[in-house]
Amino acid sequence: MVDSGFGEDEVVQDFIVESQEHLSDIESELLQIEEGGENIDSDLVNRVFRAIHSIKGAAGFLGFHVINDLAHNLENILGLIRTEELIPNSYIVDVMLKAADTLKSLVSDVEGSNDEDISEHIEALKKILEGETQEGSAENLETLVDVEIPDLDFPMEFEVTKHQLEQAEAMGNSLFLVKLDLFEDYQLQGKNLMDLVKDLLEVGEILDSGADLSSVELETGIESPKMGFFAILSTQKGREEIAENWGLPLDRVLPVPSSMADSLGIGEGSKLSQEPKDMAPDVHSEKPENVNSLGHAVKPEETGETPGCESPASAGQGMTQVTSEIAEKPPTEKPPTKTKEPQLTQPKNPTESKKGTGKNQRKTSQPKKTVESNIRVNVGLLDLLMNLAGELVLVRNQLTQSISNNQLDALGAIGGRLDQVTSQLQDAIMKTRMQAIGTVFNKFPRVVRDLSQKLGKKCQLEVQGKDVELDKTIIEAISDPLTHLVRNSVDHGIEAPLARIDKGKPEVGTIQLKAFHQSGKVMIEIRDDGKGIDAEVLKEKALEKGLFDPVQIAAMSDRDAVNLIFHPGFSTAENVTDVSGRGVGMDVVRTNFDKLGASIEIETVVGGGTTIQISLPLTLAIMAALVVECAGQAFSIPQVNIRELVRIKASDIDGRIDSVNGAEVLKMRGQLLPLIRLKDALHMESQDLDDSSDQAINIVVVESGMTRYGLLVDNLVDYEEIVVKPLGRHMKDRIELAGATILGDGEISMILDVSGLAQKQGLAVIDQEAFHGSEEGGPETNSDQETLILFENEDKETFAVPMTLVSRIERIPSEEIDMVGGKELYHYHGQALPLLSLDRLISSNPRVSQDTYYIGVFSVGGVELGLIIPKLLDIRDFSLVLDEGFREKGVLGSFVHEGGTVRILDLFEIAELENPDWGLKAEATSQGVDMDKQILLLVEDSDFFRKRVAEFLEESGYEVLTAEDGAVGWELFQQRHNEISVVITDIEMPVMDGFELTSHIKGNETYKDKPVIALTSLASEENQAKGVAVGVDAYLIKLDKEQILATIKKFCYQTVGV
Amino acid sequence: MVHETTVEQSLQLVTFLVGDHYLGIPLQGVQEINRSLLMTPVPDSSRIVSGVMNLRGEVVTVLDLKFILFGEKTEIGEDTRNIVVNVQSERVGVLVDRIVDVVNVDRDRMDDLPPNLEKSGRQFFMGVFQTKKGLLTMFEIDAAVRESEGLEV
Incomplete structure (x- = not known):
């Protein structure tokens, strides 16, 4: 043992933490040095040099002479590289990497470090110093x-x-x-x-x-x-x-x-x-x-x-044995010259293995000094926490004061503040737990390098999104399964170089590792361009292993078959290799991810490669959930699993819900969705006897991985941020329960596990392709269908707003609505959101005051506005036959629905009514165009939108030609292209879509300069990229009047200029 | 010397009634005895689980001890109590029909279980003490909680 330094536990602790920090990046840095080769990046080498140097210094000071020794030798080599006296090659870096690995393990067990044998590393390092820059070259x-x-x-x-x-x-x-x-x-x-x-x-x-x-x-x-x-x-x-x-x-x-x-x-x-x-x-x-x-x-x-x-x-x-054998030979023993049969293939020296076990015994007999886990927190964040803590104290003081003074009327305001401070505090504390995923990703270049060397494959790893942050516990938990997946990609995915060349692929295989945010989750993608997974092979194997019977196999879709690799007892390797075998199957990977609430999906093309996508929750502890009621009990459904909410009126139930061979299905937009009644699934007894037929029903459409289904519940209660609490061991087999949470009133609510529930109910995985197929064939593409948000102001007055114009719907408590100068405002995300109330703007009955309101948020000319929706009825598709008899400012027209009249609102006119500035802005931009009547071609399949857009374009002084799909538009364009200044086209259209139309125009020498504006509700990046690729000049979101007019104006000037 | 041994051998038991069985468990493992029986039933769960309760922010499983030991369901009444015990670092509540007392017993004076004892629940019983209030059976709450996990009901 070491004589010095052990009195000062804290110092040692600091040394460990600091050294680990130094060492955490060293691997990737060494690899970078290797990659650089002759082009030595002195900054990089300096960084590594300093890291090792400071470990050396501290270790020397604390008496860890083994660490000191190893660091010293490593430093020497880095010194040579720094002065460019030594050109790093893969052998040198290999030796350094191995030394760094050992250094890491020494540091994590500092107390035992002095008993470790590092002579192998020292020798190898010294030899490099003496000029041996190739494997085993000297001998x-x-x-x-x-x-x-x-x-x-x-x-x-x-x-x-x-x-x-x-x-x-x-x-x-x-x-x-x-x-x-x-x-x-x-x-x-x-x-x-x-x-x-x-x-x-x-x-x-x-x-x-x-x-x-x-x-x-x-x-x-x-x-x-x-x-x-x-x-x-x-x-x-x-x-x-x-x-x-x-x-x-x-x-x-x-x-x-x-x-x-x-x-x-x-x-x-x-x-x-x-x-x-x-x-x-x-x-x-x-x-x-x-x-x-x-x-x-x-x-x-x-x-x-x-x-x-x-x-x-x-x-x-x-x-490899040649070298190891040689390395073990004591330097005094001269290598024999002219050996005809060097004994190179003998098993390793027996003394070596003895040494190994001796080492192990020592390790077990000496309990490791546990290193406290530390976390680095940004100083700014710490300051924020301090401030919030201060505010919390203030609120407490106010609270105690008003209680002692009996000022009960002030309690509401204090409660509000408390709520605000608490949620900010919660956010800030959650942030301290967030860590960049780079800590996991950084080890993969080494994994890929070592493994591909071992397997004789050539692979390069591309890493993206290292900065994406995740909760510490998740970061720790994904490390092993991710490593397994990456190793799998190298081992089973990427082919040997010759095989790749044979198939016409580049010799070097590429593995892409990518992390990014998507809809409130973190996605991790591992993509390789290897040989892919052959569903047929998997099926055969499953049959061979007797995991399924031939009938089941025959009925299996390719997607299901690919997912067989997650089946326990299934390994894709012909024989389990020591690389990805190790008795750890993909089923364990799946289980590990499942525990985190992550879903995993595989996409594969035989011969083309495999993409594995994992979606992870940002944090485990807190999540947004919808609280629903079923048989008098509250259940929480994680919001990430919820796709939409469907409410079906009693009179519609028969038409919307049907059964196929006893299995209930919900008809939605032409698709059939399996329906699970939560009450039945959990075998709960109904509380009210007169349930069924005469009441509207609520269905939560949920989705997890590949499964999507409707969950029928009694009531929707509220959205809440819930804190997830684990359930006891007696409930550990309940796959349909993800945990429990304590609601505001102290009551416990079970959190439903959407995929577990599906599994329990025996729901098969939905084939996404079939799913999309039906969507395309269904009435979805019917040009007269519009998705409308239907709501009531007063019982008799029903209104509708096109769904595509509303960016989101929020639910707010009415007490948080402030009146400022006769206008209503809602403070939200630190900004004031102006609220529009229909009764003040169009002829309608006064709003009845309620505890909470829904607001539909939309934007006009960059300003976000909220339309108060007193009572949300439905969001669904309507076949519109618009009657313009009701036309007034703010109302587009009306249609008849279920015997009542529904007025469709013009959100932009309503905004203008509330504040003429919002509308004026739009008009100003349009009226500024002083020129001959420009002719625009508007291609749009939806009657509704075509009329609306044409209307406001005409109002703004343009002449508008319209076409209901790309093919018609293309005809028209060819006939009149001389007159047309700008083409405005929808993307999703029957016959010929907007992309195709654009590529027709842009692909033609005569027409290619004609500006094309894509107008769509599909704002995904992918679509935008596709639009850019085919040559769309501007990509606008339906239906921001002001932006559309401004863009058209810009292009009109352009064409005039030309 | 004599005093010390008695201290070592003396055992404090929380005693209670489950049905008409007079039972006891060592006080040491008991975290609290709770009057609050506000439980949320766990749908579709085994009958051993009476529900879950909110114990100061923690979700705690409450087990039906009568069901584990004797295969009968506890009827919740005036005197029903929830004993919260700590089993393998998880807090678990067990329902008993009535708390009787905390008694000191001498470990040396524990009698073996009568061989004609009914089979049900027998594996959890450790021995019998003769007390003024009758025969007190001591049982291993840890084992009862742990093993009830796998019990098929």
């Missing part, structure tokens, strides 16, 4: 191998060093003996000896050469004296090619026989003497995976069967 440079050429017609001995052979092998070269006649081939042709050397070097590297002077006949009178010259060349070239070089007959270029290779311990797999050109197709057709380059036989299947390299099953392993 190998001296070790000579006899080269015997059997058919040689003269006695000749060649000497080649082992190192040279290894080099040749590593570079995929072949060895040839070339017999030349100096007299005939050179002197007679007027060439000198320099030409000889030049010619030889042109072919390859000269390993050894010699002249056969005995053959020289000095007697005069003989016309062609012979002077034999022999050279052993290491070359990429084939036998014929070499012969051609000198115009020699083939028998004067002899392959060096494999007996020599045998002496090196290279097994059967090696074909050192064979020409690479012949070998490639031959070997390839047999076992394409096994040989990647000359002699480098790597059999992934076999490595697992021969653990510990006990038999020299493959040359690759034989070679």
